[in-house]
Amino acid sequence: MIREGSINIPFLYAAGKAGSEFLVALRDRQQLLGSHCPACARTVAPARAFCPGCGGEEMPSVDIGPGAALVSWTDVPGRGVFALVRPDGADNAMLHKLLGPAEGLRPGSRLRAVFADERQGHITDIEGFEILGEGS
Ligand SMILES: [Zn+2]
Structure with missing residues (x-):
């Protein structure tokens, strides 16, 4: 017999100095924050x-985005489209939601971060990334 269920596990998460700066920038400035390594x-x-x-441990914060390029995505039925997006100015991608259908997407499609009206210092302060166009 297999039964469906779920477990609610409340927890506290210490975001650390860099993570806290990232979350505060989302909340207070509607700004994506990255870190730049001067060594590499x-x-x-x-x-x-x-x-x-x-x-390297010297990682000053830098503003990135809000524009971004689509790297990869998956359409999860009933949940929406989740994507790896590379914010402008960053060398890597981060995972978030796409605000729109998966139809017509291609790697490199241009995106822009959309921020929640009420922000709380959480990754969901970014509602998702809206699709602007095909990009280059
Ligand atoms: Zn480095």
Whole structure:
């Protein structure tokens, strides 16, 4: 016998210095924040305390986006379209929702972050990424 169920697990998450700066920028400035590594010239999204490329620990914050390029996506029936999006100015992609149908999407499609009217310092302060066009 297989029964369907769910488990609600409330938790607290310490976002750390870089993660907190990222969430505060979303909440207070409607701004995406990345971190730039001067050692290897990589800019990562979202902001991080260390460089995933070279391990460098000096990672000043930089504004990225709100424009972005679509990298990949999946259409989850009943849940929407989830995508890897590369914010302008970043060298990597982050996972979020697309605000629109999957039809006509292609890698490189242009997107823009849409922010929630009421923001709380959470990744959902970004409602999702709207689809602007096909891009280059
Ligand atoms: Zn680096």
